[in-house]
Amino acid sequence: MAETVLSVKGLKKAIGGKPIIHDITFDVYAGEVFGFLGPNGAGKTTTIRMLVGLAKADGGDVRIADISLQDRFPEAIAQVGCIVENPELYKFLTGRENLEQFARMSGGISTQRIEEIVRFVDLERAIDDKVKTYSLGMRQRLGIAQALLHRPKILILDEPTNGLDPAGIRELRQFIRRLAEEEGLAVFISSHLLSEIEMMCDRVAIISQGKVISVGVVNELMEQFADQVEWTIPLSHMEQAASVLREIKAVTEVWQSGEERLKTRMDIEQVSAVNQTLVGKGVPVTGIATKTVTLEDLFLTLTGGGKEHGTEHGGTRTK
Amino acid sequence: MGQSMVGLVQNETVKLLRRRRFLVVVLILAILIPIFTYAQYRSVVTAQERMGTTDWRPLLTQQIVDMQNRLASSRLPEEWRDFIKIRIQQQQYYLDHDINPMAPGGPTFARGFMDQAISMFLPMIIVVLAVDLVSAEFSEGTIKLLLTRPVRRWKVLTSKYITMLLFTSLTVLTTLILAYLISGVVFGYSGWDLPILTGFEVTDGELTTTGAFMLPQWQFLLMQYGLGWFVCIVVGTVTFMVSVLVRSAAAGMGIMMAALISGTILTQMASSWESSKYLFVVNLQLTDYLNGTLPPIKGMTLPFSLTVLSVWAIAALVVAYLVFTRKDVTS
Numbered sequence: 001m002a003e004t005v006l007s008v009k010g011l012k013k014a015i016g017g018k019p020i021i022h023d024i025t026f027d028v029y030a031g032e033v034f035g036f037l038g039p040n041g042a043g044k045t046t047t048i049r050m051l052v053g054l055a056k057a058d059g060g061d062v063r064i065a066d067i068s069l070q071d072r073f074p075e076a077i078a079q080v081g082c083i084v085e086n087p088e089l090y091k092f093l094t095g096r097e098n099l100e101q102f103a104r105m106s107g108g109i110s111t112q113r114i115e116e117i118v119r120f121v122d123l124e125r126a127i128d129d130k131v132k133t134y135s136l137g138m139r140q141r142l143g144i145a146q147a148l149l150h151r152p153k154i155l156i157l158d159e160p161t162n163g164l165d166p167a168g169i170r171e172l173r174q175f176i177r178r179l180a181e182e183e184g185l186a187v188f189i190s191s192h193l194l195s196e197i198e199m200m201c202d203r204v205a206i207i208s209q210g211k212v213i214s215v216g217v218v219n220e221l222m223e224q225f226a227d228q229v230e231w232t233i234p235l236s237h238m239e240q241a242a243s244v245l246r247e248i249k250a251v252t253e254v255w256q257s258g259e260e261r262l263k264t265r266m267d268i269e270q271v272s273a274v275n276q277t278l279v280g281k282g283v284p285v286t287g288i289a290t291k292t293v294t295l296e297d298l299f300l301t302l303t304g305g306g307k308e309h310g311t312e313h314g315g316t317r318t319k
Numbered sequence: 320m321g322q323s324m325v326g327l328v329q330n331e332t333v334k335l336l337r338r339r340r341f342l343v344v345v346l347i348l349a350i351l352i353p354i355f356t357y358a359q360y361r362s363v364v365t366a367q368e369r370m371g372t373t374d375w376r377p378l379l380t381q382q383i384v385d386m387q388n389r390l391a392s393s394r395l396p397e398e399w400r401d402f403i404k405i406r407i408q409q410q411q412y413y414l415d416h417d418i419n420p421m422a423p424g425g426p427t428f429a430r431g432f433m434d435q436a437i438s439m440f441l442p443m444i445i446v447v448l449a450v451d452l453v454s455a456e457f458s459e460g461t462i463k464l465l466l467t468r469p470v471r472r473w474k475v476l477t478s479k480y481i482t483m484l485l486f487t488s489l490t491v492l493t494t495l496i497l498a499y500l501i502s503g504v505v506f507g508y509s510g511w512d513l514p515i516l517t518g519f520e521v522t523d524g525e526l527t528t529t530g531a532f533m534l535p536q537w538q539f540l541l542m543q544y545g546l547g548w549f550v551c552i553v554v555g556t557v558t559f560m561v562s563v564l565v566r567s568a569a570a571g572m573g574i575m576m577a578a579l580i581s582g583t584i585l586t587q588m589a590s591s592w593e594s595s596k597y598l599f600v601v602n603l604q605l606t607d608y609l610n611g612t613l614p615p616i617k618g619m620t621l622p623f624s625l626t627v628l629s630v631w632a633i634a635a636l637v638v639a640y641l642v643f644t645r646k647d648v649t650s
């Protein structure tokens with residue numbers, strides 16, 4: 001198994017007497033992109049602040065490359081590159097002067113390394129302009145340059161796609177995948193966008209109200225929830241259809257998803273068999289649609305936002 | 320992980336210069352000193368017109384004769400006698416060396432300037448220099464980059480404090496140089512050796528001249544600018560603390576201005592409120608002790624004021640370090 005680059009155990013934090021983070025635990029390995037997924041206000045930024053030493057945890061343990069962040073802060077943080085919220089740099093300095101500031105703080109960074117990183121993030125042409133003239137995308141790239149300058153083992157990014165256009169997001173996504181796959185870096189990314197995590201990450205921790213609800217491989221997590229099938233059935237036969245479906249073994253769950261609509265969670269291979277059973281029992285099926293579960297469904301289910309409001313569950317997309 | 324303090328101070332220096340803080344300070348000095356020079360020049364001209372003569376020698380000779388007559392009178396107490404003797408020596412020096420005591424040279428202007436500037440003007444300039452040294456990092460969000468480096472927080476703060484000390488010292492030096500150079504254009508550049516009376520003491524609220532003696536002006540200036548430097552360091556340190564505590568530069572500026580101005584008001588009316596002498600803003604007029612001006616409040620002496628200022632500075636530093644090393648960074 002790959003090296004554990006970031007290990008978080010039982011992290012806790014209260015702000016103003018109010019508990020914000022309860023018992024957050026997860027590990028991040030070298031060479032993987034790890035998603036940190038949660039809705040607004042879930043505590044993503046608060047957690048990240050504790051991971052990079054901007055805020056002190058009330059309890060729990062953070063180890064970076066097996067070095068305790070609390071006990072040996074300089075050594076531990078030397079392995080971390082981060083952008084917390086927006087990439088705020090010194091606007092009155094040029095891009096290069098900004099990098100020189102951080103180089104002096106990290107120590108042992110040559111001018112060649114600065115050149116190299118500037119080329120890596122493709123900022124050669126603008127590096128001697130003042131940062132206040134940069135576009136958001138350029139600032140984001142300079143932010144990544146400062147985060148990677150000292151060759152960290154883990155890159156921590158808080159909602160990095162905020163404010164970027166679709167092209168910028170795609171570029172960033174490819175960039176992050178490349179860092180993990182080619183450079184062997186661990187990348188930790190927070191987001192409230194499920195699609196983003198789904199496309200970028202290998203593993204994900206899902207958090208809500210300051211608690212980790214689930215940690216796992218993105219694909220496996222999604223497989224836990226078998227695919228869904230939506231049946232169109234006349235209102236008059238709804239109840240009958242539902243009770244028939246509940247009897248069938250291949251169907252794990254049934255709920256009404258709209259007028260004349262029933263949804264089942266089941267193996268898609270079994271659709272025609274189930275259809276035959278329904279028709280055989282005299283239920284007129286007027287339409288069948290199969291849907292693959294997205295992380296969004298998963299998320300809503302996990303956070304309890306889904307099943308109680310079965311009718312609102314239709315936000316799923318057909319793949 | 321051996322990040323040298325030199326590198327950190329270099330970082331802070333680059334930021335301070337590129338924020339144009341020091342440029343602003345030099346500009347303020349370069350604009351105001353000519354104005355004060357002109358005002359001084361006008362008052363010299365008016366004085367000469369009032370006396371109806373531009374020849375100051377007979378006037379000085381007359382003063383010396385007057386004082387000698389008083390010495391001759393036997394009813395004079397002993398310590399007055401010594402003081403008048405020193406005064407006569409001083410006036411005689413002016414006559415012998417052909418110095419007009421009414422028309423100051425560059426060094427004399429620089430001395431008068433520090434007397435005027437030490438309690439308000441210079442501290443305000445230092446506030447401009449130091450007020451956002453820390454708070455700007457918070458308000459601009461760059462603190463997140465600064466504190467996620469392999470450098471402990473106390474080191475980051477120390478590099479900022481050292482930078483503040485450097486530029487405060489540079490400001491006091493620049494004040495002396497600019498005051499001398501600019502006023503010299505009008506008043507000439509001589510007068511370093513001019514004898515200045517000092518060594519007055521206050522006992523039981525009375526000024527005693529027993530210990531009075533003469534000092535060449537350059538030595539006097541050195542002492543005076545030394546005290547000015549000390550005042551600036553103390554004001555800079557308190558401003559530094561405010562910069563840690565308050566996130567907005569405008570609020571920090573407001574707090575410091577209010578403190579300095581109330582200090583000026585208090586020194587003028589506080590003789591009845593004795594414990595106000597423990598406020599640092601009431602103790603800024605250190606050069607008055609050299610000149611032999613009665614202090615605003617009974618019981619204030621140079622060592623007393625130096626102690627009060629030092630205690631304030633140390634307390635401010637302790638608060639600044641405690642808060643900065645513990646504070647959570649939130650947006």
Ligand SMILES: Nc1ncnc2c1ncn2[C@@H]1O[C@H](COP(=O)(O)OP(=O)(O)OP(=O)(O)O)[C@@H](O)[C@H]1O
Binds near residue numbers: 016
């Ligand atoms: N300084 C603070 N004082 C009081 N409450 C705070 C403070 N900072 C954060 N919180 C609370 O902590 C919770 C988590 O906030 P946090 O910023 O970590 O959320 P987030 O997951 O990053 O959300 P977003 O997606 O909106 O960025 C929120 O409910 C917020 O109200």
Ligand SMILES: [Mg+2]
Binds near residue numbers: 159
């Ligand atoms: Mg956030």
